[in-house]
Amino acid sequence: MSVDRPLIDWLLDSDPAIRWQVLRDIVGAPEREWQAERCKVEREGWGAELLACQDADGQWAGGAFVPAGYTEDMWRTAGQPWTATCFSLQQLYDFGLDPACERAQRTVALIGFNSKWDHDGQPFWDGEVEECINARTVTAGAYFGVDVSPIVKRLLGERQPDGGWNCERCNGSHRSSFHTTINVLEALLAYESAKGQTPETRAARAAGEDYLLKRELYKRLETGQPADERYLKLLYPPRWRYDVLRGLDYFRLASLAGGTPPDARLRTPIAHLRARQALNGTWPLDWQLTGPVWFKMEEVGKPSRWITLRALRVLRWWDAAGVDTRQPQS
Structure with a gap:
């Protein structure tokens, strides 16, 4: 999809954390240019x-x-x-x-x-017992060059029978959740990007991806209704939470990493994403999680540079593949 210059200028009139990704993913600037902008993130x-x-x-x-x-009282009061x-x-x-x-x-x-982890004093890079926490540890560790292979091995053994993951497994859950599944899928993809794909990681990712795709990224399998209306709302930062844009951005990254075309079962969430775009080309920040933060980056209800960046690059990837003309996969 083409992006109007005023929209690009609005995106670039922001923080280095956003600007370098706009230069790389939307503008298509030379690597030396976006890398120079990326270096500013530290300073x-x-x-x-x-x-x-x-x-x-x-x-x-x-x-x-x-x-x-x-x-616990602070958690109940402040979130x-x-x-x-x-x-x-x-x-x-x-x-x-x-x-x-x-x-x-x-x-x-x-x-x-x-x-050390709050759970039982485990060293941070060893992970702990909860899948969402361990997944985010893998994502960060793989990115920053830590050997997180033992945590990956643990996650591979914790997949649910329906293909995904659920951090309530330790409390007896035998069904996957959207939240945990996206956290683990992102972690496995980050690990593969750092260490290379193995048959085990690829099989696990394929199963987790199929869990989401069968549900068109947000639906209950049994009824076809939204599993949670908030999955259709746009959120940033997501923390552990799932929404359709997070799911779509994962499939974009996985497609680019594997050199595979987008799956046609993403057509419905893609259509939802298009429908949320404002006339000026932006997307809004629908909501944020409560609880103490170091600082806020954007306001709920206002156009969001984070969400607009992520939505634009998803749609550019999708449109470049021309998937809308294909028949849905079985």
Whole structure:
């Protein structure tokens, strides 16, 4: 799809974390240009602000998953906190902090030495027991050059009979969830990008992808109705949450990584995404998760540069393949 210059200018009038991705994915700028912009993430804007919040021991807020001293009463009153190490690393990954830079490498080493999971004191890069948490640890670890193979092996053994994953497995669940499945799929793809694909990871991804595709990314298999109306709302940052744009962006990345065309079963969520675009070419931020954050980047109800960037690159990928003319796959 073509993108009008005023819309590109609006996207570029933003933080380096967004600008470098616009230059790479929308403008098609030379690598030297978008890499130069990407380097600014460490020194300017949101990336620099988040790094300035880091503790001397490499953690954020003194904890792996929950800030130090954050009580159950605080959780009930203020909501789930998003300031601890797990979520801060996830955000730096989204920002595109150069994993080879000295600050990133020092952070990885310090976290490995100092950060322990709240569950049972496990070292951070060993993971813990919950699939969503372990998946995000794999995504960050693979990106920043950590060997997270043992966590991947664990995730591969925790797949549900219907093809996906569910972090309530330890509480007896035998059905997959959209939330956990997208977290694990992103993690396996990030691991393959760093270490290479194995028959086990490819088979697991194929099963998880099929779980989502059978449901057209948001529907109940039994009724064809939305499994959760919020899956059709646009959210950023997603943290552990699922929405259709997150699902579509995963399938875009998987398609590009594997050199495979888009699956025609994505036609319905693609149509939904198109329908949400405003006349000025932007997409809105529909909602955000509650709970303490280091800083807010965008306002609910307003046009969102994060969501517009992600939506535009999904549609460019889809339109380039011309999938709308194909018959749905069985």
